Amino acid sequence: MLLHGFPQTHLMWRHVAADLAADHTVICPDLRGYGDSDKPLATGPEVYSKRTMGADVVELARALGHERFALAGHDRGALVAVRTGLDHPGAVTHLASLDVLPTLDMWEALHGVRGAVGFHLYLMAQPPGLPERMISASAEEFFGYFLDAWATEPGALPEEVRRAYLDASAGAVDSIVADYRASAGIDVEHDEADRAAGRRLEMPVTVLQQDWGAALGYDAAALWGAWADDLRHATVDSGHFMAEQDPAGVVAELRSLLGR
Amino acid sequence: MAPVIEGFEYERVRVAPEVSLHVAVGGRGRPWCCSTGSRRPT
Numbered sequence: 001m002l003l004h005g006f007p008q009t010h011l012m013w014r015h016v017a018a019d020l021a022a023d024h025t026v027i028c029p030d031l032r033g034y035g036d037s038d039k040p041l042a043t044g045p046e047v048y049s050k051r052t053m054g055a056d057v058v059e060l061a062r063a064l065g066h067e068r069f070a071l072a073g074h075d076r077g078a079l080v081a082v083r084t085g086l087d088h089p090g091a092v093t094h095l096a097s098l099d100v101l102p103t104l105d106m107w108e109a110l111h112g113v114r115g116a117v118g119f120h121l122y123l124m125a126q127p128p129g130l131p132e133r134m135i136s137a138s139a140e141e142f143f144g145y146f147l148d149a150w151a152t153e154p155g156a157l158p159e160e161v162r163r164a165y166l167d168a169s170a171g172a173v174d175s176i177v178a179d180y181r182a183s184a185g186i187d188v189e190h191d192e193a194d195r196a197a198g199r200r201l202e203m204p205v206t207v208l209q210q211d212w213g214a215a216l217g218y219d220a221a222a223l224w225g226a227w228a229d230d231l232r233h234a235t236v237d238s239g240h241f242m243a244e245q246d247p248a249g250v251v252a253e254l255r256s257l258l259g260r
Numbered sequence: 261m262a263p264v265i266e267g268f269e270y271e272r273v274r275v276a277p278e279v280s281l282h283v284a285v286g287g288r289g290r291p292w293c294c295s296t297g298s299r300r301p302t
Contacts, residue, residue, distance in 0.1 A: 018266065021268070028268070055276070057281065064283075
């Protein structure tokens with residue numbers, strides 16, 4: 001199961017999924033609130049909590065005939081994957097996280113001026129109303145900014161794919177903001193409860209991420225090591241959209257993970 | 261028309277009373293039920 005991130009859809013896995021499908025069943029959903037999946041009204045923080053989105057993932061796998069499955073996520077999808085691994089250790093056999101920190105660690109790492117790089121996190125953490133209106137008023141520029149800035153190289157995303165991401169995201173502003181808003185509240189509470197209880201990821205875990213730790217002054221491998229016993233942590237040179245910018249490298253890491 | 265993952269099949273799967281997900285599925289060995297209820301590999 002492969003989970004996409006922001007501001008994207010399942011399409012971000014097109015290269016990786018095609019390779020893995022040669023010898024694995026591969027399931028690539030649009031997360032709730034994204035792409036062509038349903039976007040329920042955020043009547044409470046739990047509607048877009050990572051716990052709820054993780055329950056979607058388990059139910060999806062079950063509906064397709066898989067009680068146990070390997071799970072990889074990128075960006076927002078990685079946060080869902082980590083929560084799923086913590087909540088459903090009997091279902092998730094292997095876990096891969098691409099280019100995030102666990103939610104709790106992310107907020108702790110972004111304090112002070114370091115938080116400027118994550119301005120969108122703070123914007124979408126605000127109460128309902130203003131963030132949705134601001135983003136809707138400039139959806140093309142807002143979402144396009146991240147697609148371009150995080151790719152680190154011009155033209156990394158084909159124009160038709162970039163267009164698909166922009167259209168999907170412009171049609172999902174309220175639910176995307178609700179997803180992010182949950183990560184400034186209920187998701188943190190869930191992480192804090194797990195940390196207090198000493199709950200950790202029990203399955204083999206691979207983490208791939210850019211070297212933000214060096215830029216922002218934290219030890220990413222150590223942070224992840226607090227959550228997982230069987231951990232491979234690797235820093236990669238490709239941009240944020242590594243499944244599209246270096247699909248062969250991501251495939252190799254995922255195949256190695258599946259062999260553990 | 262939006263791009264797709266080539267070779268994958270698309271479907272909607274209900275995962276909660278109020279939510280169904282848009283899903284692309286591909287690869288061998290997948291349990292797959294057609295409209296008549298029979299199973300075939302993909």
